[in-house]
Amino acid sequence: MATTRPTHAFKTPCEQCPLRALPTFREFSRDELEFVSKFKRGELVADAxxxxxVEGAHSAHLFTVLSGWGFRYKSLEDGRRQILNYVMPGDLIGLQGTIMGEMQHSVEALSPVSLCVFERDKLMTLYNKHASLAFDVTWIAAxxxxxxxxxxxxxxxxxALERAAYLIAFLFERASRLKLFxxxxxxxITQQHVADTLGxxxxxxxxxxKKLAAKGLIRWQERACEVLDGEGLKDAAGWEGFGESVRPFI
Amino acid sequence: MATTRPTHAFKTPCEQCPLRALPTFREFSRDELEFVSKFKRGELVADAxxxxxVEGAHSAHLFTVLSGWGFRYKSLEDGRRQILNYVMPGDLIGLQGTIMGEMQHSVEALSPVSLCVFERDKLMTLYNKHASLAFDVTWIAAxxxxxxxxxxxxxxxxxALERAAYLIAFLFERASRLKLFxxxxxxxITQQHVADTLGxxxxxxxxxxKKLAAKGLIRWQERACEVLDGEGLKDAAGWEGFGESVRPFI
DNA sequence: CGCTTAGTTGAGTTCGTTCAACGACTGTGG
DNA sequence: CCACAGTCGTTGAACGAACTCAACTAAGCG
Known part of the structure; x- marks a missing residue:
């Protein structure tokens, strides 16, 4: 059975956070690092x-993804599901619940996921004491x-073809920046996930x-999508990619 | 010719801002009000x-809508346009440009629109000096x-039918809260706007x-959509509406 | 008065859906 | 160890939703 459970066993110190090493993320000051370190409550691991x-929950926590893949989604009463976006390392999840009281979407793990857990109530002290981090939270939301x-x-x-190409190019570009391959x-992801993302x-x-595969852009193997030509996908989608930009994270 | 132009002639003092009177918006402390008042640079008026x-611009300004209707949109190279959301009084626009350097979407006025203009550079001092307002900015983004x-x-x-019903119910509910009618x-809006929103x-x-009109939910008149039955639209869409919640604004 | 914009309607075509059946693979219990 | 169920991917056929093309009305404006 797929579950989520806390791991008291191992807690990565923020100072040695593997994500900070990546060039995509901005450098932190000693001060900021110290605060975030105290802000962090523990870690959580979720199976694929x-x-x-869960939508509707009043979560007391805020998370940052440390490793793994997941996705956010919403459903209609009759079960029709729409995937809204994917979550990857460095992403903040549960902000909506923290800020507006109730989650309006659900989050599910695609692979084993490990998360940093933060105390919801302490978010306000982040705003009070560390304007730069508060700005980062807004940056992430924007x-x-x-x-x-x-x-x-x-x-x-x-x-449909452009959409599919865009989605895979998008996921590929994000994951590449995070050196996930x-x-x-x-x-x-399964084809069901793709369908629920593209509508x-x-x-x-x-x-x-199959058409994208016939063009030599992707290959579907072992319940996953193998990307053969990232640039070709961007062309097929008519998508520019995101610009450079160093991003913050908590 | 439809233009935007500054109006030095008349500047509404924040203390007497007509929006603050509405129950949807949260109360401000004297301190906050004073800061926002100094933050405000002037006003701008845009014709319908x-x-x-404009997408791609490095705008030096941040705006709050004082009155009127508008919409945000993005386009593909070949001209296909997608309307992302509508802007109404109290909405903050240009935050993306302010925070991440470049606007990724355009904003157009649907009716005559008046805007409060804020200096982009002073946003950081808002984060430094007024954590509560910084939190509000994040709230708005979320x-x-x-x-x-x-x-x-x-x-x-x-x-298609549910989408159309949802869109109109959504606009109707937002506008009703703001007492825009x-x-x-x-x-x-024109039917072209509806089409570009619904895809x-x-x-x-x-x-x-026409089907919605046949059900007695709306009537199309004078280049606008008249809502006859807001609840009926929500039912037809299978949409709950947003919860209560008092919202902040800058 | 013509020109433009917004809305309307019909006909034919294309894109995407549902239904259905099947193969490959995985995991589980007997 | 095999039987069986479950998930995932694949394919064909028939149907339906949404598109394009096209023609036309009504209103607003110079």
Whole structure:
């Protein structure tokens, strides 16, 4: 059974956080690092398939993803599901619940996920004591907004083939920046996930992905999507990619 | 010609801001009010149809809508346009440009719009001196994210009829809270706007709206959508509406 | 008075859906 | 160890939703 559970066993010290080493993330001052370190309550591990946060919950926690892949989604009463975005290391989750009281979406793990846990109540002291970090939280929220804008454009106005290419190019670019690929470039999603992200049926998603495969852009293997030509996907989607920019994280 | 222009003639003092009187907005402390008042640079007026912000611009300003209706959108190279969300009084616009350097979407006025103008550079002092206001900015960003989530669910998974009903119910609910309707409940959009929001063609949008009209939920008149039955629209969309919640604004 | 914009309607086509059946693979219990 | 169920991916056929093309009305404006 897929579950989430706390790991008291091992707690990565923020000073040695593996994410900080990546060039995508901005440098922290000693002061900031110290605060974040105290802000952190513990760690949590979720199996692939486990639900990390549930729509409607009043979560007392705020998380940062340390490792693994997941996704955010919403559903209609009759079960139709829409994936809103994917979460990867460095992403903040549960902010909506923290700021507005109730989660309006759910979060599920795609692979084993480990998370840093922060105390919701202490967020206000972050705002009071560390304006620079408060600014970072806003930056992250604005960035998420930007991604949702792009997804909305994609679902609303791109064709099925363009949409599929955009989605995979998008995931590939994000994951590449985070150096998530060791050898082969596998994105750990099923075609059902792709369908629920693009707003298409599984059958048509399958046929669309086959077209991308026929063009030599991707290959579907071992329940994952292997990216063969990231640039080709961006071309097929008519997508520029995100600019450079160093991003903050908590 | 539709233009935007500064009005030095008349500057509404923040203390007498007509929006603060509305119950939707949270109360401000004397301190906060004083700061916002100094933060404000002036006012700007845009005609209906004028472009307020343009994709790709490095805007030096941040705005709050004082009155009027507008919308945010993105386009693909070949001209396909997607409306992302609508802006109404109390909404902050240009935050993306302020925080991340470059606007990734454009904003256009639907009706005459008046805006409060803030200096981009002073945003950091807001974070330094007024944590409560900084928190509000994040709140606003998180709220926008929430709305985009709902739109994504709508475009991705609702049928054309449900989507149309959702959109109008959504606009109606927001406008009602802001007491934007005096007599008749007119939403100042064309069917082209509806089409570009829902990701449909104009022809099909027209046929879909006719169905809503046949059900007695709306009426299309004088280049605007008159809402006849807001609750009926929510039912038709399978949409709950947003909860209560008092919102902040700058 | 013509020109433009917004809305309407019909006909034919394309894109995406549902239904259905099947193969490959995984995990589980007998 | 095998039988069986469950998930994932694949494919064909028939249907339906949404699109394009096209023609036309009504209103607003110079």
């Amino acid at each position: 398939g486990a639900t990390i946060l 960035q998420e907004e930007r991604i949702l804008d792009e997804h909305l454009l994609s679902i609303g106005r791109r064709t 060791n050898g082969r470039k596998y994105i750990p 298409l049926s599984i059958v048509h998603t399958n046929k669309t992905l | 149809g004028a472009t307020i912000l 709220q926008e994210e929430r709305i985009l989530d709902e739109h994504l669910l709508s475009i991705g998974r609702r049928t 005096n007599g008749r409940k007119y939403i100042p 449909l063609s104009i022809v099909h949008t027209n046929k879909t709206l």
